[in-house]
Amino acid sequence: MSDSKLNTLTLAAAVAGAVSMAAMTIPSTASAAGKEKCYGVSKAGENGCANISGTHSCAGQSTVAFDNGEWKLVAEGSCVKMGGSLEGSEGVNEEAAMKAS
């Protein structure tokens, strides 16, 4: 129990310290409010069915044409690779993409 008493004292001191420091930093959080929205997230606010692809339906169909069954999927876009395991597969993927299109 003496341990928890010590904790109470340290806790109180830490909280008091944090509060006094937080009071000084508050104006900086308020000024952050004017910043731009983050990439990608604001776009997700789109609602309903209005969409660019809705205006050219036939072009749309070709994007859908890849079927999981007939085309072996290989991730190709990464600029972050684990142990180079994806390096070799990019060429294969190009080939598969050519055949498929």
Place this chain on the structure above:
Amino acid sequence: MLHELQRNFASVALKNVTAPLLPHIEGPAGSKERRLGVYHANTINSLIDVLSDAYPVTQRIVGERFFSTLAKSFIETAPPRQPTLFRYGSSLGDFLGDFAPAQDVPYLADIARLEWARIAAYFAEDYEPLNPQKLSAIGPEKIGDVCFKIAPSLHLVESPYPIFQVWAVNQPSCNTVPAIDFTNAEQGFVSRQANEVFQHAVTPGTFHWLRALSDGSTLGAATNDAMRHDQNFDLQNTLRQHLADGTFTTIYI
């Protein structure tokens, strides 16, 4: 009747199953299927676009072609259940965890979960951050018993992979790719102040502290929990940081 018609049209839009609807369509045979197919293509492509907007980093990691194909599989498994698109796609991370072609990129599912946490934070209800002075009103003997109500925008994310680093280097503004040690697990949080979504990787101690407080633990219990996981856990600095980040809304005992 109307219900059945609507259900049949949904089958066209999502699965391109046209047969049940054909008797209701005018025009020469053969052209009916093709015309209905337009609705299918538009529906699927709209949903792929929605997912690609919601998951820019996931898409960037695997490439556009891979992404649109995995999105199509996801749409087949988990079609929209709500009439709003901005909440569509929340389970993509779980889907990717089981998606065999994505297993070459084992961190992909957690990246998607991180990206969804950003969306959830963005659309979380507005709130007033805790005024730190309210803590001053608590006597020192009671401070360990204080509980915090957590901001609705706060989302905790953890992964056996360095997902915060991977996310950062896949931002359009990032031109250099530093060496990333993929054996590093990372944990952290996503939140929002005003309209700005932000995220930080944190130490295991801070992560356990936040999780305990989110689960309703007292400040004393949460701090003990944090120190069990991290001897160097710094309560004063962590609390100061989270008061500034608006992690809490109210306190209660």
